[in-house]
Amino acid sequence: MLHALGWSATAAYAGAVGASVLCLGVSALVKRHFDVIAAAMLAMFTVQLLVSLVTGSLRLSVGIEALTSAIGATVLLVSCAVGRPIFQTFAMRVAGTTPERAAAMRHRWSAQPAYRRLLTRLTLVSGAVLGIESVVRLVLIATLPPGALVGASRGLQMVTLVGLIGWAILYGRRSLRRGSAVRV
Numbered sequence: 525m526l527h528a529l530g531w532s533a534t535a536a537y538a539g540a541v542g543a544s545v546l547c548l549g550v551s552a553l554v555k556r557h558f559d560v561i562a563a564a565m566l567a568m569f570t571v572q573l574l575v576s577l578v579t580g581s582l583r584l585s586v587g588i589e590a591l592t593s594a595i596g597a598t599v600l601l602v603s604c605a606v607g608r609p610i611f612q613t614f615a616m617r618v619a620g621t622t623p624e625r626a627a628a629m630r631h632r633w634s635a636q637p638a639y640r641r642l643l644t645r646l647t648l649v650s651g652a653v654l655g656i657e658s659v660v661r662l663v664l665i666a667t668l669p670p671g672a673l674v675g676a677s678r679g680l681q682m683v684t685l686v687g688l689i690g691w692a693i694l695y696g697r698r699s700l701r702r703g704s705a706v707r708v
Contacts, residue, residue, distance in 0.1 A: 536674055541573040541585075568592050582670045586661065586677045593658035600651030609647035642699050646692050657684045 531539065548569065572592075576585040603610045612633060620626035632639050657680060664676050 538573055538576045540674070540678065541569050541576060544569045545573060582673055583665050586665050586673055589677060589681070590658045590661040590665070593654045593661065597651045597653075597655035597658060600647050600654065604644055604647050604651070609644045611643040611646040611650075615643060638699070642696065646695065649691070649695075650688055653684060653688055657681075 568588075572585050572588050575588055576582070579585075600610055603613075616626060616629055620629045633643075660680060661677060664673060664680065668676055
């Protein structure tokens with residue numbers, strides 16, 4: 525949108541990333557809570573902003589986004605390989621809000637293979653999708669002109685995240701209906 529308003533492609537990119545940094549920072553201040561996930565996102569956006577401003581290279585900045593997706597994919601897939609899928613950590617953070625609920629979730633993880641399969645599959649698919657997104661982003665960098673690159677990169681990011689979240693919700697609900705994952 526900023527590019528359409530006459531900003532250079534690099535300035536538009538820096539503005540968009542700067543807005544993301546500002547939103548995360550304000551959210552953390554308002555909630556008075558800053559967790560590891562928010563810190564990782566803030567660090568990623570800050571590095572992207574600094575690279576964009578220092579180098580003026582839009583392709584390098586979008587390349588960092590591809591690297592970030594690749595790192596995220598690797599973390600997700602490795603977490604499955606070591607038997608501690610990241611989605612288990614997310615589930616504990618969201619639903620394990622009291623010591624009793626946390627204990628119940630730990631028991632569920634150890635006693636219910638269907639629950640382990642659900643969280644492992646969610647993590648594996650998310651890792652694979654982020655890996656594919658990283659490769660697609662590299663193709664965009666190699667083929668698109670800078671003016672189109674920002675929009676295409678942001679569009680890819682939104683489609684990927686909305687698609688993953690939508691799929692995860694539908695898959696989780698289907699698993700609950702089929703009884704393969706018992707509700708907490």
